[in-house]
Amino acid sequence: EPEVTQTPSHQVTQMGQEVILRCVPISNHLYFYWYRQILGQKVEFLVSFYNNEISEKSEIFDDQFSVERPDGSNFTLKIRSTKLEDSAMYFCASTWTGTYEQYFGPGTRLTVT
Amino acid sequence: AQSVAQPEDQVNVAEGNPLTVKCTYSVSGNPYLFWYVQYPNRGLQFLLKYITGDNLVKGSYGFEAEFNKSQTSFHLKKPSALVSDSALYFCAVRGTTSGTYKYIFGTGTRLKVLA
Numbered sequence: 001e002p003e004v005t006q007t008p009s010h011q012v013t014q015m016g017q018e019v020i021l022r023c024v025p026i027s028n029h030l031y032f033y034w035y036r037q038i039l040g041q042k043v044e045f046l047v048s049f050y051n052n053e054i055s056e057k058s059e060i061f062d063d064q065f066s067v068e069r070p071d072g073s074n075f076t077l078k079i080r081s082t083k084l085e086d087s088a089m090y091f092c093a094s095t096w097t098g099t100y101e102q103y104f105g106p107g108t109r110l111t112v113t
Numbered sequence: 114a115q116s117v118a119q120p121e122d123q124v125n126v127a128e129g130n131p132l133t134v135k136c137t138y139s140v141s142g143n144p145y146l147f148w149y150v151q152y153p154n155r156g157l158q159f160l161l162k163y164i165t166g167d168n169l170v171k172g173s174y175g176f177e178a179e180f181n182k183s184q185t186s187f188h189l190k191k192p193s194a195l196v197s198d199s200a201l202y203f204c205a206v207r208g209t210t211s212g213t214y215k216y217i218f219g220t221g222t223r224l225k226v227l228a
Contacts, residue, residue: 004156033215033216035218040201041220041221042218042219042220042221043157043203043205043218043221044218045215045216045217045218048214048215055214056212056214056215058215091156091157093157100145100147100162100164100207101147101159101162102147102157102159102216103159104149104156104157104158105156106155106156107155107156
């Protein structure tokens with residue numbers, strides 16, 4: 001069964017550094033999302049992406065964040081200058097047109113020190 | 114604005130007993146509603162959805178949920194709980210009008226099924 005993959009599984013970085021989290025959505029999906037989850041609590045929407053542009057974003061998704069689909073398979077989340085409060089699990093998800101349920105990747109645990 | 118409420122942080126139920134995990138929502142227009150389950154150190158896994166049609170929807174692993182428009186609820190149910198059902202459950206809503214297409218998740222309910 002096709003699945004969403006994410007790399008790396010764990011990223012440790014120093015405050016102020018840039019990080020790029022990578023996702024490979026399911027191949028025929030058209031809508032892509034990033035979420036974060038702090039300490040196994042609430043799942044917070046960050047951004048949705050369709051047709052090579054952001055379709056919606058949350059207040060969390062400020063100028064420090066960006067997303068890109070550099071080729072036909074990868075979907076990346078970049079944090080330009082990480083803060084301690086960016087430490088969280090980051091989940092990528094994708095959806096196919098017409099079915100609406102999201103398929104989630106296993107997540108990347110980001111630790112900012 | 115869209116929102117989802119899961120009023121119980123934790124639900125405990127004995128194995129073999131029926132379980133209910135509660136969810137209420139707020140969204141303009143018709144809602145698309147979802148339940149997901151999360152096991153430790155894993156991503157969210159889709160259980161079931163309501164898009165349109167029959168208010169009672171059935172999903173994976175014997176779970177079902179009932180859409181109640183007047184009460185704006187979408188409670189998750191299972192007739193007979195298993196210990197392996199113990200996990201974190203999230204309700205989510207997506208709107209159907211412009212500007213509400215993002216998925217909003219509840220705070221999650223931890224289900225503990227006791228042997």
